[in-house]
Amino acid sequence: MSCAYLLVSHGSRDPRPEIAVQQLLGLIREQAKEGIFDSACLELQPEPLHQQIKKFAVTALAAGCDRLQVIPLFLAPGVHAMKDIPDEIALAQQALGENMIVDLQPYIGTHPNLKSLLAKQISPKNTASWIILAHGSRRPSSQAQVEAMAENLGAMVAYWSIAPSLEAKVKDLIAVGKREIAILPYFLFPGSITDAIAQSIDQLKLQFPLVNFYLAPPLGANTQELAQLIWDSINT
Structure with a gap:
């Protein structure tokens, strides 16, 4: 089964970061041969992150994905990347059970490029x-x-x-x-x-x-x- 991918950004009242994330998603989808992609925000959303993850996971599971990769769009190992996002993933995984595996990928600030x-x-x-x-x-x-x-x-x-x-x-x-x-x-x-x-x-x-x-x-x-x-x- 294929993977689903969720880009997680901080969240902002300013619309520009969300516009940029959607542009990134469009470019990544053009390169992807399989899998589904979406985005979520840690803060300033009607739903907490774990609920956003759960909702996307349910959609991904229905589309034939049994694994969800969460990619934090963060540059530094601060509280958000090292504690808040892992805690939210744990809550989502608990709610989803064994049907969907949610993996946390390294935040992009660790990428060698x-x-x-x-x-x-x-x-x-x-x-x-x-x-x-x-x-x-x-x-x-x-x-x-x-x-x-x-x-x-x-x-x-x-x-x-x-x-x-x-x-x-x-x-x-x-x-x-x-x-x-x-x-x-x-x-x-x-x-x-x-x-x-x-x-x-x-x-x-x-x-x-x-x-x-x-x-x-x-x-x-x-x-x-x-x-x-x-x-x-x-x-x-």
């Missing part, structure tokens, strides 16, 4: 000093992955919700004479946070008028490449 996706975002401005701006997590270990990737790419790391902040890292670079600074939001999709990042960079431009700032799009802006990365993770 993610580094090459970041490198492509950086390459148009390879003369700039780069800052990778991640969300940050209250789990200290969750920062290690992005910091290792940034070091490998010759970039610095700042965080939106914890220290060190973007402004602090910008000041560090200016203090050593850097006058071309580029920021890569370590986020999959545009939304309220990426809008706020753009506003903060506008403020930095006013604060430091002699510095040239460049803001790259979030990682999911290259939908085809991200879809390929997700497809590769499904087939690994």
Whole structure:
């Protein structure tokens, strides 16, 4: 029997992430020879995630699938990826029984090709000093992955919700004479946070008028490449 695949994103009141997820689903379906695909959200939905999983699993079972792969669209091993989603899957599995096996796949931030996706975002401005701006997590270990990737790419790391902040890292670079600074939001999709990042960079431009700032799009802006990365993770 074939597999069913469920992409799980965070969820947002902003429509742009959901539009991006549906575009990803369309691209993945074009590559798939079998199986059915859908998406769900961890938060801001009328139903909790475990009920969304159960509903999709029932549909998948009727279509001839006996296994459901849940793919978290998360970049870092924060609470959502490491606890919330596994807990919701356990609840769904309990409700479904043995008729459908629900497997949790690694979150896409672990994919080895993610580094090459970041490198492509950086390459148009390879003369700039780069800052990778991640969300940050209250789990200290969750920062290690992005910091290792940034070091490998010759970039610095700042965080939106914890220290060190973007402004602090910008000041560090200016203090050593850097006058071309580029920021890569370590986020999959545009939304309220990426809008706020753009506003903060506008403020930095006013604060430091002699510095040239460049803001790259979030990682999911290259939908085809991200879809390929997700497809590769499904087939690994």
